[in-house]
Amino acid sequence: GESVGLHLPTLSVQEGDNSIINCAYSNSASDYFIWYKQESGKGPQFIIDIRSNMDKRQGQRVTVLLNKTVKHLSLQIAATQPGDSAVYFCAENPSRGKLQFGAGTQVVVTP
Amino acid sequence: GAGVSQSPRYKVAKRGQDVALRCDPISGHVSLFWYQQALGQGPEFLTYFQNEAQLDKSGLPSDRFFAERPEGSVSTLKIQRTQQEDSAVYLCASSPGQSQETQYFGPGTRLLVL
Numbered sequence: 479g480e481s482v483g484l485h486l487p488t489l490s491v492q493e494g495d496n497s498i499i500n501c502a503y504s505n506s507a508s509d510y511f512i513w514y515k516q517e518s519g520k521g522p523q524f525i526i527d528i529r530s531n532m533d534k535r536q537g538q539r540v541t542v543l544l545n546k547t548v549k550h551l552s553l554q555i556a557a558t559q560p561g562d563s564a565v566y567f568c569a570e571n572p573s574r575g576k577l578q579f580g581a582g583t584q585v586v587v588t589p
Numbered sequence: 590g591a592g593v594s595q596s597p598r599y600k601v602a603k604r605g606q607d608v609a610l611r612c613d614p615i616s617g618h619v620s621l622f623w624y625q626q627a628l629g630q631g632p633e634f635l636t637y638f639q640n641e642a643q644l645d646k647s648g649l650p651s652d653r654f655f656a657e658r659p660e661g662s663v664s665t666l667k668i669q670r671t672q673q674e675d676s677a678v679y680l681c682a683s684s685p686g687q688s689q690e691t692q693y694f695g696p697g698t699r700l701l702v703l
Contacts, residue, residue, distance in 0.1 A: 521680055521694035567631050575645055577692060579631030
């Protein structure tokens with residue numbers, strides 16, 4: 479994937495507001511997509527997934543939208559909380575087993 | 590119900606030294622994956638096991654990298670003659686079945702090669 483070095487795109491959100499994180503995926507053959515949250519010093523933590531036969535899936539406070547026409551994925555977080563501050567990665571499954579991760583978005587929640 | 594565990598959590602190696610990184614997947618998980626994560630970047634796929642069979646090693650950067658899972662549970666990633674560019678976090682993940690399932694990640698091993 480593309481490298482953004484040490485300077486991840488950053489989304490600054492006020493506590494209580496909704497967050498939208500966007501991701502463009504690259505492989506038309508991918509039929510499974512996942513969003514992960516990664517806090518400093520920890521491994522990626524599963525948030526929500528979606529298969530290509532769906533265009534929307536909801537979880538607790540999170541919604542994933544998939545637009546296969548333009549190869550775009552988004553994660554919406556409702557009522558963002560300080561604990562939501564982390565780096566968020568989208569990942570696609572272009573072939574059996576392998577996940578291909580996007581560059582990541584740093585979410586900073588301000589009081 | 591422990592998650593994926595990895596050891597050591599931190600490893601400092603001198604250039605040229607061999608290192609071995611261990612991954613204990615979630616009990617009963619069939620598939621095991623290794624990823625490399627450089628600072629400020631997303632994880633990059635290294636290799637994938639289904640039980641003891643290594644089905645994909647296309648992401649291993651060189652023949653200095655070797656992974657095994659001899660009994661279909663614990664896995665070891667070995668790096669021979671470490672180089673400075675090997676410095677990264679090495680993540681292990683496991684999933685219950687064969688493919689297209691959620692991969693659950695461990696905390697990673699942070700390797701620093703001096």
